[in-house]
Amino acid sequence: MTIDIREAYRRTLDDFGALVHQIRPEQWENKTPCVDWDVRALVNHVVGENRWAPELLAGRSVPDLGDSLDGDLLGDDPLKAFDTSAVAAAQAAGGERSLTCVVHLSFGDVPGEEYITELFADALIHTWDLARAIGADERLDPELVEACAAWFAGAEEGYRQAGVIGEQQPVPSDTDSQTRLLASWGRRS
Template identity: 30%
Template sequence: MDSTTPLPDPRPVYARATEQAAAVIAAVRPEQLAGPTPCREFDVRALLDHVVVVSLRLAAVGADGVPRAVDTATDGVPDDGWSAAYEEVRTRVIRAWESDERMAAPTRVPWGEMPGRAALSGFVMELVAHTWDLNEALGRPLVLDPELGEFALAAAHRALPEPERDPRRPFDAARPAPEGADANDRLAAWLGRRPLDRV
């Protein structure tokens, strides 16, 4: 898909991505919260916090197109409460982005201003990537949806077309994908991730 091809509607894809993320989050056991993830700056607990906080920001953006600072809203989440915390916020995000007007309206996100359709596609990429991170950290309890991986990979190629990355970007330079890698593993490699058993 090139820059002249209309973007597909990301709303149903985002809803599916939240269902997949919710399933992986539901697999987290309290004793795994301090474990490492492929996203080096986060252990499992910090990654869960990040996913919930980014979702809270996305709900705010969906409401009026303007981001709001949300440092953390998860300090009070008990060790066994992450699934419930994410379930509540993902419902808010889907509701905030349900209008067709939001898809076309100018939307400010951390990486610039763009139509809502492009902004939400970027958030699909981030959520699918972090779901891969979490699934890796837990020992791959789920087989991740390859169609979500393909959508997120296309969004990643649009957002990050060059394999080398400026240090200010939140993703490392792209890595070669393992032979036979599926779409989710190719997404992870393009975003500079490597599986924990290869670190």
């Protein structure tokens, strides 16, 4: 990966956040490309990931936190909930030890760099999902798309076996990088 993953993650959170601030009141119930998620559920998911990041990067484990980050994390001010969570996640991921620490996930321990990469990829794909759901510009940052695609080439099979992504979508061979990446995550762009 040519871009520092911490920078890629921060930029992706910025892009997602810009879309969150474009959501009109009537759009929170719009369906997204994520099965069974409307816009509010999608944003809540990303806020949840953001709120887990500082805790897990600090060495806490999923059992340590229990169900404290379950349910509605947006409350009455979804914009503030996202902004606060994104700042905390970016700060935690940007820390000096963030790449080398051990992160205790539900399925096992991983290096911090892998965890941050997974957060980045999830947020990037959900940036497109949110843009699609609210009718915003769906173009993702090409540098971030390339970084995600390079990493995901080695991770795709594991994600598919775990059932956390949709089926690979067919695309013509001359398709652009973003469309190929989205198709590998089960999205039809």
